Amino acid sequence: MSLKEDLVQLLHPYYITNILLSLSFVVCKTTPLCHIVFAGESCEFSMWESEVMFFMLVVIMFRSRKTDSRSMLSYISLASMYAKVGNVILWFSSDPIQGIVYCIISLIIFLIIGEPVYKGPEAITYFRANALDDEIVKDPSVTWLIAYYAAWNPQCTSFAHVFAKLSNEYALENLKFGKIDVGRYPDVAKKHHINITAFSVQLPTVSIFKNGKEVMRRPCLDSKGKFQKFYFTEDNMRAAFDLNNLHSECQKSLLAKKKNKKEDHEKKD
Incomplete structure (x- = not known):
């Protein structure tokens, strides 16, 4: 696909929701939402949280290179898949209830919004x-x-x-x-x-x-x-x-x- 087609495809709910889920923990920690979601806790990343995010980044880079993700959409799909795994760890380490809620939301979105598939002409x-x-x-x-x-x-x-x-x-x-x-x-x-x-x-x-x-x-x-x-x-x-x-x-x-x-x-x- 061309870059223009990729950008149009990126507006699909599948990619939007996966990007949001992938960034959920970081966004909640670095915005005013922190005082609501993590009431009474520090809004700075702990050493453990930083290590998990760094490890998650390394895994994404390694897998992208290993699987030859060359298009923007394939890279986003791959990165969000591993990023969500990292988010599960981060949310559970913060609060088991938050981790369960995150898993439930991710499962619901997975069941309702599937990855867009090609629907054009084919033989x-x-x-x-x-x-x-x-x-x-x-x-x-x-x-x-x-x-x-x-x-x-x-x-x-x-x-x-x-x-x-x-x-x-x-x-x-x-x-x-x-x-x-x-x-x-x-x-x-x-x-x-x-x-x-x-x-x-x-x-x-x-x-x-x-x-x-x-x-x-x-x-x-x-x-x-x-x-x-x-x-x-x-x-x-x-x-x-x-x-x-x-x-x-x-x-x-x-x-x-x-x-x-x-x-x-x-x-x-």
Whole structure:
């Protein structure tokens, strides 16, 4: 997305409420609200509170670098997720009742306001459980680009519009795009060797299948057995999976198949 689109998206209640929850403890400590919320207590940060906030900042920076959060929205989503964990610790350390109230508010907001998802045009098949493997091997002439994602993962959410745009641009009868929520179907993640924990660097993962077999995926392991960083941008996807040439090859194959069918039909007549 462009910066302008990011700023418009930032006005969504999901981002506004998460930013407020992430900054709630700091705001209450540094504004006149302190005398109301922390009545009779000091409005200065204690050594323990400072250490928690510093540790929280380090974790956010480390995870952002590890997961390659390049867009503003993905960074905000990731940062708010860890910041809220830090706020739970801070509120509980201040007062267990305040901590419980914070958790209840966070849970209510989580249930009512979900992270905005891409709702534009796309040419994508969404799979459930074992239906993915059955479909891939059903017709070996079809090449599949499969995106493994988790609905709760910020990077997967940011990648949704990229994958959708590419599907609209390249999808053919024999070149198809599919997605499966491995967070919902952990057995599929295990079968395809994808780590779906909160610290995973494999979300999202995109694989290409030809003749019913996986021939490439991103991110992939390097010579040292570590996952190479991969930025899921449109240009990187086109280059890594050679989508222009792949589309051309599939298009030629499709035309040849139709031509053969036409010739066979004419011979029968």
